[in-house]
Amino acid sequence: MTSVTHRKTWTPWLYLAPALVVLGGLLAYPIYQLGLISLFHYTQAQVSGGEPSTFEGFGNYAELFGDSQFWEVLLATVVFAAACVVSTLAVGCALAVLLTRVRAVPRLALMLAALGAWATPAVTGSTVWLFLFDADFGPVNRVLGLGDHSWTYGRFSAFFLVLLEVVWCSFPFVMVTVYAGIRAVPGEVLEAAALDGASQWRIWRSVLAPMLRPILVVVTIQSVIWDFKVFTQIYVMTNGGGIAGQNLVLNVYAYQKAFASSQYSLGSAIGIVMLLILLAVTLGYLRLLRRQGEEL
Template sequence: MAADRPVKARPPRGGRAPRSARRAAAGRALRPWLLLAPALTVLAVLLFWPLARVVLLSFQDYGLRQINTGESNYTGLDNYRDILGDSFLWKTVLPNTVFFAGACVGLTLVVGTLVALLLQRLGRVWRVICSTVIMMAWAMPAVTGTYVWIWIFDPLDGVVSSGLDGLGLIEPRETNWFTDRWSFYAIATLNVVHHGFPFVAITLYAALLTIPRELPEAAVCDGAGPWQRFWLITVPTIRPAFAVVTILSIIWDFKVFAQIYLMPGGAGANEDVLNLGVWSYIQSFSRNEYGTGSAIAVLLTLLLLAITVVYVRALSREKDEP
């Protein structure tokens, strides 16, 4: 009978959902942002506003007079023209920053990877002991670690100078490791790598634990050696962890400050060892040229962003390749 037939619901006109459904969908989409609002507000106050303030200062001739009066003296791109036109940037500061960061990132990854592989092979007791020891190096403040390395390479009473003097290789009173540009950055590299490799080692060790045992066992049965197993199984499997530690190492090592500034001559007495971070600080707080210092900081940030973007895009292309 016609009365027993089910009544079909009419679709809304124009194929649109009812207004109540649209409101519910909008509420669901807005709910995560409402939950994130407190954290985003804190980030905006603590990070984005100072960053915006630095960018604004980089377009001004800002010194002690402007601090006292609160006036703004916008000069456009003059600060950037002066910096980019200064040969000191291209011959000294930029090479120091790029090559030092590159060496630190590379050595930190190599040492951290080797330590992670060592932890994987150790027994439980020795693994706990070694993990505790290397984490002590990571927990040491950068200031404390820098002074330890300064003491080790002290020209007169340092461990290295005394040992080489005992072997008759150097004359301590005529050898200063901190005046030469190369030896200065060699010590700084040891300092940064010593402080940074524990994070890489523990992170990669955690990633190594996710590799199924069947993969290396099958590779051994197929006759693959340790080097082949590492490159064909270990590296592809934990590539995301490698990407994370590499990006973080790039960010940390490009903005190294304390390890350079606290070493003898690093605070500006020896201009041959300045990097972008220390140069920005000296221009701002030693010479009271806050506009110039802010422009240097912006250039450092842009350089860091460019390197990070290139690295991430290279990883993405490599991942998309068959």
């Protein structure tokens, strides 16, 4: 009996072993190198071999945490990522419910349009959105009668414009995943809720959302990871972080430190901080759900 139980315990890990080996090779070594560089004084002089690398320990982290700009960028990143995640989940879930209410042809059209947005490269999508909101030739300003209003000049309007593009290219994943989950819910459950007089919002809040919680956990964590490390949209649409760096997020900030300023050790330190923040948020969220009795 013990051997059978032991075999059942290790069987899933044997199936996962090939994928774990590949992921370990692709992720473990780069993360190790990133952490190693963050502990040294590593600039262009060290890259070219002109000066030897010197061990700094946690000196780079101390310098980073002592920089007021880092905390400003971190706060902006957290707020921006949270807004993107909430907006993406709201749009994706709403359209997933809509897909269950429309006929086959509109449903197919909506699915194709959403998948087209999802398949569009981030650089291409960002360029298209810049054209739509262009101060001189953009159709949005003409329709709204805003004249030559520049959406990328102000800090909040630029963040809002980037948020729209991020949601546009991210909601299809949420929509398709949640729609698949809704289709798996027994129709009798939804019919019973409708016969009891529940509104669509009440059906979603009291019936669908609890049943779809494992799926919502996955799309939420995925959205947090994607939106917290946004780079391309910010870099392209705000021309590298906006005027005087007003639209910097951590990923762009790390790029500027590592490549624009050749401070590779500081850029690596920012990368490690981002990794630890994402791990803490993900593990904290999963632990909270476990405490609430959810099976993940």
